[in-house]
Amino acid sequence: MKFIDLRSDTVTVPTQAMKDAMYNAEVGDDVYGDDPTVNELEAFAAKLVGKEAALFVPSGTFGNQLAIMTHCRRGDEVIVGDDSHIVIHEVGASAVIAGVQLRTLRSNKGALDPVEVDAKIRGTDIHFPETGLICLENAHSLGTVISLENMRSIYAVGKNHTIPVHLDGARLFNAAAALGVNAKEITRYCDTVNFCLSKGLCAPIGSILAGTKEFIARARKGRKLMGGGLRQAGFLAAAGLVALKEMVGRISEDHANAKYLAEELSKIPSIRVNLEDVHINMVFFKAIETDKDLDRLVQEFYNRGIKINPPEDGEFRFVTNYWISKSDIDFAINTLKELL
Incomplete structure (x- = not known):
């Protein structure tokens, strides 16, 4: 898989x-x-x-x-x-x-x-x-x-x-x-x-x-x-x-994907992401106003073919890289919307 x-x-x-x-x-x-x-x-x-x-x-x-x-x-x-x-x-x-x-x-x-x-x-x-x-x-x-x-x-x-x-x-x-x-x-x-x-x-x-x-x-x-x-x-x-x-010369592509990821995350009402802090390929965000067990999200994402880390102090981190496409990001965003 x-x-x-x-x-x-x-x-x-x-x-x-x-x-x-x-x-x-x-x-x-x-x-x-x-x-x-x-x-x-x-x-x-x-x-x-x-x-x-x-x-x-x-x-x-x-x-x-x-x-x-x-x-x-x-x-x-x-x-x-x-x-x-x-x-x-x-x-x-x-x-x-x-x-x-x-x-x-x-x-x-x-x-x-x-x-x-x-x-x-x-x-x-x-x-x-x-x-x-x-x-x-x-x-x-x-x-x-x-x-x-x-x-x-x-x-x-x-x-x-x-x-x-x-x-x-x-x-x-x-x-x-x-x-x-x-x-x-x-x-x-x-x-x-x-x-x-x-x-x-x-x-x-x-x-x-x-x-x-x-x-x-x-x-x-x-x-x-x-x-x-x-x-x-x-x-x-x-x-x-x-x-x-x-x-080295293509790293900016990962940055662009991270900014796209952050912008799409910010459109989800229960997600808080500081867009100003997305400088490279990392996006940190928090899920608020939800009764969802956030630690369970890791397994639920995995079941749908996405690997993520559990939140640290209530904050998630998604990282883009060479093998992450824009369509992958769209799939991850839609998965998060469904699970929340």
Whole structure:
């Protein structure tokens, strides 16, 4: 049975072009540095985001945590938004892997206040941890995009205090499409960036961590420590190359479908959706004034060939991707109307 899967853009499967590239990939042992396809991917990715070097890693969480471990010493403090992916959805890995503590700041739909960031940087005191890193997220996992001006201001704060800035850019190319800029215009305001190949770009696995040559050399050893040395990883890197060369340019189609989805949802009397917050391919909404058991909707949607996540704090999230068409959205909207 073919399902319409609105749970996330992580559910995308490889395109035929990716399957062909994987089948024909030239590979070697990447831990030795002699996998030509991985080397090609890393060089292409670094150039794409305007950094000196890049490293292929298994996942976005892996990339973020490797960045934190490479930037920081044990006991350091990391400044980060309280609603960020690093804080909420990475299983407390920063404490376990890097041995750092997170100093969370309240964000405004993902954007941090540069003045508050500056105020939270630790001074010199025997009792204080040292501020080792500032982490930003763009596009944000709330589905919003952070302005370049906000990123520029926070990056300036970091430079002023000689503190590096890491960008969780899992959906970096969604942010670039929404802002109408090249990805390099975003990554110029961070020292390191992690971005996913498997979120909306259809690669089956993998992320990229990019930064200076010196940073990536240290991160490469950290990747090995964390179990990320994947040997003949060129089969996976081949799909990543197709993702970056062929899939980045069409992301705006997913955004257009998300806006259409949000507009159609807003026409349902018992649905509340904030249209202004639909920046990328995510639509968050609430069902109100209904006696329907919202958790049961998940199974009822499934029975009709649609996969959705249960509501979190009463809020649903539908995500468009390469494999979701406008007719799929219409079917999902009509299904929701019937079930409510």
